[in-house]
Every structure is written in structure tokens, then in C-alpha cells.
Amino acid sequence: xxxxxxxxxxxxxxxxxxxADLERPLSGAAIEESAAGGxxxxxxxxxxxxxxLLTQTCDLQRTGTGQLFAVVAVVEERDPTDASRAWRGxxxxxxxxxxxxxTAVADLSNVTTIERSLLIGAQRxxxxxxxQRAQFSEILGRFYHRPAIPDQVIKALEALQTxxxxxxxxxxxxxxxxxxxxxxxRILLExxxxxxxxxxxxxxxLEKTDLPPLPRDVDVDHAEVDTLVRRRDIDSVSRAIDVTxxxxxxRHLWWAWAELWASKVRARAATLEGVGEIVTEVWSxxxxxxxxxxxxxxxxxxxxxxxxxxxx
Numbered sequence: 132x133x134x135x136x137x138x139x140x141x142x143x144x145x146x147x148x149x150x151a152d153l154e155r156p157l158s159g160a161a162i163e164e165s166a167a168g169g170x171x172x173x174x175x176x177x178x179x180x181x182x183x184l185l186t187q188t189c190d191l192q193r194t195g196t197g198q199l200f201a202v203v204a205v206v207e208e209r210d211p212t213d214a215s216r217a218w219r220g221x222x223x224x225x226x227x228x229x230x231x232x233x234t235a236v237a238d239l240s241n242v243t244t245i246e247r248s249l250l251i252g253a254q255r256x257x258x259x260x261x262x263q264r265a266q267f268s269e270i271l272g273r274f275y276h277r278p279a280i281p282d283q284v285i286k287a288l289e290a291l292q293t294x295x296x297x298x299x300x301x302x303x304x305x306x307x308x309x310x311x312x313x314x315x316x317r318i319l320l321e322x323x324x325x326x327x328x329x330x331x332x333x334x335x336x337l338e339k340t341d342l343p344p345l346p347r348d349v350d351v352d353h354a355e356v357d358t359l360v361r362r363r364d365i366d367s368v369s370r371a372i373d374v375t376x377x378x379x380x381x382r383h384l385w386w387a388w389a390e391l392w393a394s395k396v397r398a399r400a401a402t403l404e405g406v407g408e409i410v411t412e413v414w415s416x417x418x419x420x421x422x423x424x425x426x427x428x429x430x431x432x433x434x435x436x437x438x439x440x441x442x443x
Contacts, residue, residue: 134250136188137259137267139181139206139231143252147179147205147243181206181256183228183237185271188264200244204237218266219314220429226270231257239274273429280318280428283405284331288430290395305369309388312341312372314416317427324428330407333396334414334427335389342385342415343378351382359387360394385413 134140151161153169160177169175182203206228209217217236218227228235259267285292294306315336320329345351359368368388375381389411400406 134184134188134201134253134255135258135264136184136186137228137230137264138184138255139228139235139257140184140203140250140253140255141181142179142203142245142249144249145178145180146176147182147203147241148174148176149241149243151175177205177241179205179243181231182243183226185237185239185242187268199246201247201250202242202244204239205241205243206231207236207238208232208234209236210234218270220270220273223274226267226274228257228267230259230263239271280430281320281324281329281405283403284318284320284329286403287331287396287400287406287409290399291392294392305373306365309369309372312337314338314341316430317424318430319423319427328405328407331396331400331409332427333389333393333409333411334419334424335385335411336414336416336419336424337385339415339417342413343381344415344417345378345382349379351379351386353386355383356386356390359383360390363387363391365391382413386411389413 149158149160150172151158151164152172153161153165153175154171156162156165158175158177160175164173164175183206184201185204186201204226207225209225211233213222213225214227214229214234214236216222216227217225218229222236224238224240226237226239228237294310313335315334317334317336319332319334320326321332322329363371365388368384368391372381372384372388375384393409393411397409400409
């Protein structure tokens with residue numbers, strides 16, 4: 132059987148392992164082992180009825196001399212909202228597994244290396260399709276590639292941070308629905324992330340179903356956006372997006388929504404040293420160039436709703 136990255140398996144043994152100091156146990160499994168009389172640094176078994184393969188597909192299918200190992204993560208069940216956010220890459224420690232169930236996630240901080248011979252007796256429970264494999268691979272990459280945002284920039288984002296924490300995934304709130312509509316927020320720091328006073332571009336990205344394409348030769352009228360910003364607030368713009376059908380008007384409303392948030396960030400940045408100009412851009416994921424998106428740092432909503440020191 133040829134295995135793929137993302138395959139959910141039942142291994143011949145329903146456990147993984149971790150190394151723990153039982154004098155200072157942290158995980159539930161280590162605490163139980165310590166309470167049972169264990170001492171010192173020990174290998175502790177962890178219940179894992181199902182695991183997901185993290186090893187790249189090409190490595191799994193082209194095993195050669197010295198390629199003895201595979202890496203698996205424990206599969207957990209979470210509520211559907213968290214699982215959906217994990218699948219969109221918005222919970223950095225988790226990866227959604229929709230090909231298994233709407234509630235399944237992989238805990239990317241709970242991984243184990245196994246010898247590949249264990250795969251011989253493994254039972255494949257679920258496998259991703261080609262599109263899902265590509266997205267799963269991207270989520271895994273994000274887990275290990277989250278550049279540290281400068282502290283002063285994080286402080287400038289506190290206004291956005293607080294609202295993201297309060298409103299995200301709140302369907303009764305129009306603002307919450309808009310946060311849930313967002314595919315990603317990315318932040319582009321120029322000239323680069325190490326500059327002592329970088330300019331900040333907030334990139335608000337939506338899927339094209341939420342930000343429909345404009346007809347040929349039609350573009351956003353930024354004077355209209357400025358009028359919306361002067362005359363409306365975030366709540367009214369958020370509600371208007373719910374009932375607007377015109378692709379151009381939806382664009383204007385989303386640009387205004389982004390600009391209203393940027394105005395709050397600018398006000399906070401004005402009290403700080405080390406934050407340059409702050410601008411916004413609104414794109415659909417099918418429009419933004421790969422070069423621009425890849426140059427920007429991902430700011431998932433869980434990152435924004437967590438203290439900078441906990442999120443790096």
C-alpha cells in the first residue's frame with residue numbers, strides 16, 4: 132500500500148510516546164505516570180487511537196537506504212468551528228482533517244517518529260484528495276514558519292486584536308461574520324521585517340465567493356471608499372455587506388471595512404515609536420500575486436487574539 136501525507140491511520144498499537152520529566156510533568160499522560168509513582172525522565176505512552184501521516188508523500192513512496200522513519204501526529208476531536216478554523220490555517224498548532232470528519236484535527240505539537248515497518252500493519256481510515264493534500268502541506272509549513280512580528284507593530288494592532296478576540300466566529304454579530312468571511316490577514320513590512328521602523332501594509336484576503344470579480348475595465352473608486360469611511364462605522368459597513376449584491380459595491384464596502392480598521396491601528400501607532408505608514412489592500416485569493424502574498428507574513432485571527440509573546 133502506498134501511503135500519502137495526510138492519511139489517517141490506525142496503527143498496530145494505539146499509542147504514541149513522549150519523553151517527560153516526571154518530577155515536573157506537564158501533559159496529562161505525564162501527570163498520570165507521575166501520580167502512579169514514576170520518577171525521573173521517562174518515555175511515556177500516550178493514547179492515540181488514530182494518527183495522521185506528516186511525512187511528505189514523495190518520501191513515503193520512494194523509500195531508500197537510510198529512510199527508516201515516518202512522522203505522525205495525534206488525531207483529536209474538536210468542535211466544528213475550531214476544526215474549520217484549523218483547516219483554514221487559523222489555529223497554528225492544529226491542522227484540520229476534513230477528509231476524516233468535520234470535527235477532526237491533527238495536534239501538530241504532539242508528534243512521534245515511528246519506524247516505517249509499523250506502517251505495514253496500519254489500517255488507512257481516510258485519505259485526502261489532491262487539493263486537500265496541497266492545503267494540508269501548506270498548513271504544516273505554516274506551523275514551522277511563523278516569523279516574529281516586531282513588538283511595536285503588534286502593539287499597533289491591538290485595536291484589531293481586541294475585536295478579533297471578541298467577535299470572530301460570532302454569527303450573531305455582523306462584524307463577527309465579516310471576520311469569519313476573511314480567508315487571511317497578511318502583513319507586509321517594508322523594507323523588511325528587521326527594519327527599525329517598517330511601513331505596514333495590511334492585506335485583507337477573501338475567497339472570490341466573498342469578493343466577486345469585477346467586470347472588465349471596472350475598478351474600485353477610492354473616492355467612494357473615502358466617502359463610506361467618513362459616513363459609516365464598522366458595524367454599519369459590516370451589515371451592508373450582508374445585503375449587497377453588486378460586485379463593485381461589495382468591493383467598496385470591504386475596502387471601507389479594512390480602512391476603518393486601519394484607522395484604529397494608525398491611531399494606536401501614532402503613540403508608538405518604530406511604526407511607519409500603515410495602508411490597506413483588499414484582494415481575493417485568486418487575484419493577489421504569488422510574489423506579494425508570499426512576501427507578507429500570515430496573521431491568522433488566533434494570532435491577533437493572543438499576546439505577542441504567546442504567539443511567536
